[in-house]
Amino acid sequence: QKEVEQDPGPLSVPEGAIVSLNCTYSNSAFQYFMWYRQYSRKGPELLMYTYSSGNKEDGRFTAQVDKSSKYISLFIRDSQPSDSATYLCAMSAGGGTSYGKLTFGQGTILTVHP
């Protein structure tokens, strides 16, 4: 079993839809949670970053972390064709011997059609 599981999709939605992307994980030491967006043939760019449990909102994007369920989500409101990309969740235990080591999900391919 992988430490981080992410539904690879692909996910296709109409413009304006609310998109929900999810990851589950098994390592209870993870406490830093990130979402990266990766356009085709490009490097990933950091979209959202959260520490421990809770919600964080940034414009049309909301990240949720539920450590008790080992489940994280990214919501995209009013989705746009420019949101079409692969979305990668990543997490880290931070500090100690696992310093700087991110564990990534497989990525979800999202297409928003006009």
Add this chain to the structure above:
Amino acid sequence: DGGITQSPKYLFRKEGQNVTLSCEQNLNHDAMYWYRQDPGQGLRLIYYSQIVNDFQKGDIAEGYSVSREKKESFPLTVTSAQKNPTAFYLCASSIDRYRGHPTDTQYFGPGTRLTVL
């Protein structure tokens, strides 16, 4: 402009050859990383370095080697021992959290696509 650059963008290798991928950053970050990305498998860590002249193996280091002689540079060599090197290679860097930055956030370069002929 501050950022991470990788070169070349595309690289072709013949069987039995070693090739070196370049990664340079001018963000003054201490830590640097190399990942490999294959379709449907996300990113897997090859090597990482927290400080100059020091580096550690990641999850899939076999067939790869690195050096960290300068803070700005972290080249990756794909050796002939790597049996399946065709992949998209990504370099990343991050601030050293022990200097007071409470984050493991990594920033990525544009990637190098390596193909074995």
